[in-house]
Amino acid sequence: MALLEALFLQSGYNAALVAIGAALLGFSAGSAGSFLFLRKRALVSDAVAHATLPGVALAFIVMVTLGGDGRNLFGLLLGSAVTAGLGLLAIEWISRRTRLSEDAAIGAVLGVFFGFGVVLLTVIQTMSSGRQAGLESFLLGSTAGMLFQDALVIAGGGLFSVLVIWLLKRPMTLVSFHADYAASLGYNVRQIDLAIMGLVMAATVVGLKIVGLILIVAMLIIPSVTARFWTNRSGRLVWIAGALGGVAGYLGAALSASVPDLPTGPIIVLVAAALFTLSLLFAPARGVFAAAIRHRRFQARVHRRQGLLALAAQHPIREGYTLRLLAREGLVRADGVPTLDGRAEAAKVVRDEERWTIARRIHQDIGLSGQYDGLTPIEEVFTPDEIAEFDRRLGAPEAV
Amino acid sequence: MGAEFVQFSLTPMLIGVLAAIACALPGNFLILRRQALIGDAISHVVLPGIVVAFLITGVVATLPMLVGAAGAALLAVVLIEGVRRLGGIEPGAAMGVVFTTMFAAGVLILEQSDTSSVHLDVEHALMGNLESLVWFRADGWGSLFDPVALASLPEELPRMALACALTIALTLIFWRWLKISTFDEAFARAMGIPVRAVGFGLVTVAAIAAVAAFDAVGSIIVISMFICPPAAARLMTNSLSHQVLWSVAFATLSAVAGFALAGYGPLWLGAVNAVSAAGMIATVSGVILALACVFGPHARRLGEAAANSN
Known part of the structure; x- marks a missing residue:
């Protein structure tokens, strides 16, 4: 009061x-x-x-x-x-x-x-x-x-x-x-x-x-x-x-x-410090939590892709985090066997990988093919026409 | 220079000299590494450390206060590093955020808790009580050989002597490592010197010196002794070993001359009371630095000196 x-x-x-x-x-x-x-x-x-x-x-x-x-x-x-x-x-x-x-x-x-x-x-x-x-x-x-x-x-x-x-x-x-x-x-x-x-x-x-x-x-x-x-x-x-x-x-x-x-000066400083701490932790782009969430997402994307590549190559996945990640999306069953969806996703990942290989052969400029980091979906970089061209050169997709 | 001098001036002067040397030694490396302001940060956070130590133990005793101050200094170093890395903030600003916050917290706790009954306040923390560290039982130079009188020496004297001896010993032992890692970190790493450990050890020694000196002489002396004598020494020579010796000489000179001026200067001017010895020591060290800036043989940067002599 x-x-x-x-x-x-x-x-x-x-x-x-x-x-x-x-x-x-x-x-x-x-x-x-x-x-x-x-x-x-x-x-x-x-x-x-x-x-x-x-x-x-x-x-x-x-x-x-x-x-x-x-x-x-x-x-x-x-x-x-x-x-x-x-x-x-x-x-x-x-x-x-x-x-x-x-x-x-x-x-x-x-x-x-x-x-x-x-x-x-x-x-x-x-x-x-x-x-x-x-x-x-x-x-x-x-x-x-x-x-x-x-x-x-x-x-x-x-x-x-x-x-x-x-x-x-x-x-x-x-x-x-x-x-x-x-x-x-x-x-x-x-x-x-x-x-x-x-x-x-x-x-x-x-x-x-x-x-x-x-x-x-x-x-x-x-x-x-x-x-x-x-x-x-x-x-x-x-x-x-x-x-x-x-x-x-x-x-x-x-x-x-x-x-x-309560002495005024120190209290003002401590309020400023509290605002600082809140910002350090919760600021949307530069805050510690935002950075941690970004890191988690990045990690999940890397694990998901590696998992799908492993499925495509028919290697067993033993890493717990990857398995949980794929299971949550319904891509593998609890025993690590891929579901139909999982096989479709795996085929897509392999296909995209091949498309990228073609893309980098065609587009020698760093501007487009330089964006290849294994994680960016190819649809975000190239237009549907271009992707259709890659597909033409690749031939029909393979099922996993 | 008789009995009165031994009783009232000898011990505070000695403590001042020891504190000045203990701070100036690590200061040499701090200014070369552009970390001069670590000393400033440490001397600010000592206050919250001491206040918290007092609240936990409830007594104004030396050991818990030293532990509390050292803990606060360590915490500050960790927090500065954390803010710097987590927030991507430049070191100076990170330092400014951390030490002012901790100092404000210290003042707040001090005002909130019932410390009025004991001798613990902000002004004391800043200015120290060098003048009060007198040797009551002494009655002349002979007391130096009198075990009964020696037993009543102010306890700050042996403590400060210990801290000073520690910094001297560590500086000598790690001289090569300090020297190489200060001037050429990459080379030091290539030689297998644990560069990070050396850097952290240096800051720790600085903290120990600051904490030990703070209790006896207040944080003003600590801040100015970390920087002024080594900075003045840096302008006198190009050799690191000479610089360290110069800094010790300047520190000693500042302490002795500052204490004498504070005690006797006002009397010469016709005033009755002495002025703050800690403040005067800092002032004298500043005058020495100013003189070194003007007359120091190596005051200018190498290229500029050559350019101006043409």
């Missing part, structure tokens, strides 16, 4: 605010992350997220030094964007200028920026003694006491990234798939890469408040990986990833509002 209330935004002002904010965040993070995923640079987002910490701390220090309220969300997010950007540039610089690979650069930036952020956090703890800065909440996010103003910042950031994606979708998709080709078309790959990173940064910064900097990576990576199971088209991938992220954000926020002591 509490969950239903939360789902329909009836659990109070703050919960509704958080749910809407989380859905927007999920959408923008999911769609922005899909470009990273297509570019095979998913983990760059991890470094970007960790690199926000020193920025948050520095912004706090600066704002307090200037005599303001150190906890102004906009100021903190601005600071985090600055160091996240620096982190990105550092990764770019290291992997371009030195011989270190990009993953080493990612790891180095991640550890060092985060470490420096922790140093600054300890400085803050001693600096404004008595005043809990509460910056630790940016590590794992905290939605308790979210202000309307915070929600506006999040909504604004979310809308901005959706707009940018909509405008730059084509060049960004092109660069993600084939950077060299994009360059040959005259696109500036480096700038487009930076735009993708800018989007990721925006999603990260906006997500700090709700899921925190350690888990925002999940919102950038998991939805696009999940979406990949449902489509092969990049245009759809971006929006499916956005929708999945939005659903995870909304459901997660509703769940955490309806049960006491």
Whole structure:
């Protein structure tokens, strides 16, 4: 009941605010992350997220030094964007200028920026003694006491990234798939890469408040990986990833509002992970079960054909699976002796085999005869006229 | 450098150095194999492992926590491989899916269960408590020969020393196999080296180092020590054995200088309190890497260096 209330935004002002904010965040993070995923640079987002910490701390220090309220969300997010950007540039610089690979650069930036952020956090703890800065909440996010103003910042950031994606979708998709080709078309790959990173940064910064900097990576990576199971088209991938992220954000926020002591960030991530697991298992084309079923069918076709060939050659079938398969179709009796139907099928298989032999002699081009894999029925490849021609050359069929 | 140093700084510094070396050694091979981020993934999943171990045993004891963390690291490696193969997903994204999910699960269990009474929280997991590993019974350098004082050494010290000795020993024993399979996998396979086992063993050793170090110093040091010292060392030399030695030197330097800066740096600047030693060690290692990127004799790729000198 509490969950239903939360789902329909009836659990109070703050919960509704958080749910809407989380859905927007999920959408923008999911769609922005899909470009990273297509570019095979998913983990760059991890470094970007960790690199926000020193920025948050520095912004706090600066704002307090200037005599303001150190906890102004906009100021903190601005600071985090600055160091996240620096982190990105550092990764770019290291992997371009030195011989270190990009993953080493990612790891180095991640550890060092985060470490420096922790140093600054300890400085803050001693600096404004008595005043809990509460910056630790940016590590794992905290939605308790979210202000309307915070929600506006999040909504604004979310809308901005959706707009940018909509405008730059084509060049960004092109660069993600084939950077060299994009360059040959005259696109500036480096700038487009930076735009993708800018989007990721925006999603990260906006997500700090709700899921925190350690888990925002999940919102950038998991939805696009999940979406990949449902489509092969990049245009759809971006929006499916956005929708999945939005659903995870909304459901997660509703769940955490309806049960006491459920932290919002981890719940959102776990909802996204559940969607991922469901897709991994049950997606129609790329899912594990679909693949298993495909494999079973393939296996059955191979066994059926081998069994029928054996019948035609009057060899006994000893393999249990083949026997069961043929018996189920009524092609053999329980003792392995072929029925009339079975003999007819066997004759057909042998006949088709001979037709294929002729076909490959006539059609030397791979296009048609290359489709011979022993399993595709010849009727699917050649027209009745052509098959009649093969039959003419073969002579009358033999009975089994 | 008297009694106070031995009591408050010697042991944490030593533990920091040992942890840094234990992580940097496998890190050398991980960055050459482009698996640098395995260290990142492992240090994230250590949290759920420790939390589950605590829930099962109900005590904050070393052994169950180590077992839990190692189990979680192993599970993560298996899951990453599974997601990668079953879903046909590139390794980086598979890693991102698995470790963030496990970390989120760890945080959730932590918040749901009643762990407030014990010293187990996310921040501790991230930042460690290097500063608190002091040697109370020591009253000067003489204590190093005093069995009573030695018995009260923080238990993290011998454990970390053991982990460090283990990684050194394994690196030396499997040096040839590691070297060949890292640089030329096909050749290694042709020579009959069990390439897959070597790769898995490397990740396991990395996990052991990460888990042992994590408990003492937190995951920030673990992540940065896996990558920064070996990466900086890679820019100093073309020889693998020299690279490993450089990485050990850089790791030691980062730990000592980082700890000293964290403890004494703020005092020099007129502040009263020390800052996080773990964070400072990571920061120093980053500075070393940055310097190596600019001044390292072998910083650039081979072709580029030649092209630019023309």
